[in-house]
Amino acid sequence: MSPxxxxxxxxxxxxxxxxxAVAEAAAHRKRRPLVGDTGRLMIVAADHPARGALGVGGDRLAMANxxxxxxxxxxxxxxPGVDGxxxxxxxxxxxxxxxxLDGKVVMGSMNRGGLQGSVFEMDDRFTGHRAEDIERLNFDAGKLLLRIDYDDPGSLxxxxxxxxxxxxxxxxxxPLFVEPFISRRTPEGKVKNDLSAEAVTRSIAIASGLGGTSAYTWLKLPVTDNPDDMAEVMETSTLPAVLLGGEVGGDQDGAYEKWRGALQLPTVRGLVVGRSLLYPADGDVTAAVDTAVGLL
Known part of the structure; x- marks a missing residue:
């Protein structure tokens, strides 16, 4: 499958x-600007396994090999067109x-401690890359997951x-890409992210105000349940944003259409998508990736 x-x-x-050899390869890696001439970013995400999130669709261990x-x-x-x-x-x-990784944008995933399905899932400890690691390895950016459950003290x-x-x-x-959600547990104890317009708006407002400066903060955001709400939702912040993929099930075309509309908004600068491109329902990784690139 791979060249x-x-x-x-x-x-x-x-x-x-x-x-x-790892440090040597990192030191000699050819680097590039975060954003190229197009002003857009297309990043493939694969940080799910470290959180124990190995499933894609009906296959609970799809990412395990x-x-x-x-x-x-x-x-x-x-x-062509994949930045990193x-x-x-x-x-x-x-x-x-x-x-x-030569000539690619490399983003280190920082907090993976909120293991999927655990009682401590909201207390998402920084068990991955630290800022000093990203600097030492000559990587280009970091990413973190911020899920906020108003009923779970771990969120604080x-x-x-x-x-x-x-x-x-x-x-x-x-640069640091912050992926915020307002989340809650279902009666069965499963964490569910709220993708309503109000919840995504609140998550953007909270994430944008964190830290002593927002100069290097980007947002990594979902498309709302109703894609038509995205224009108003994205007016919450001036921080640059990328869209995340998430679970798309078998409706790959529907996902593309949601991304296509949101990518027209002024603060949206690209896509960071993982499972839906790496494990598309029809198995054609090349076609899935090329279609996503075409949206940019």
Whole structure:
């Protein structure tokens, strides 16, 4: 499937015999500006596994096979118009060893401690990249998840650590993509994100005001339940924003149409999409990625 054949044995050999190869590859990686001449961003996301979120559609372990995931990522990154990748350290280290990140935007995922389905899911600890790691590895940006449940005290801890992460990244002049949601638990205990216009508006207002400066803050936002509400919702902030993909089920075309409309709004600068492009319902990663790029 991928133009880059992933040799797991070679990756393991390097990790075993020359672990310093990761740092060497990061130091020698060819970099680029965050936003190119088009002013748009197309990022492929693959930071889900570290939160224990491996499922796609009806397959609960779809993202569990690392060689398969890396091949899908290499294929996506090879397509024209794809600017870069968002992932945790283990995946980015693999991609560095594969030489797949030259000339790409590399975004480190910072908080993955709110494991999917756990009782502490809202207390989303920063278990991934730190600001100093992103700087040391010559990566280009960071991303964090901020879910706010008014009934869960764990959300307050996440709010505070998010603000400090924004400060730490801004001190290094590194962009940070904040993905906010108003969330709640269902009677069955499952965390559900509220995508109503009011909830998304509140999440934008809260996230935009965190930290000592917003100069390096971007927003990573969902399309509202009613896509027609997005124009008014996006008037909540002047921070640049990208749209996230989320679960699209079998309605890939419907997802494209929602993104197409929202991408016309002045603060929306691109897409950060993962599972719906890497694991499309019809299995055609190339077509899914190329269609998404075409929306920009």
């Amino acid at each position: 880059v054949a992933v040799d797991v044995g070679e990756i393991v050999r390097l990790r075993t015999e020359r672990p310093e 690392r060689a398969d995931l890396l091949e899908r990522l290499c294929l996506a990154l090879s397509r 990748v968002l992932a945790t350290a283990d995946i980015l280290d693999d991609l560095l060893l594969l030489g797949a 801890a996440t709010l505070e650590t998010t603000a400090r992460a924004i400060d730490d990244m801004a001190a290094r002049q590194l």
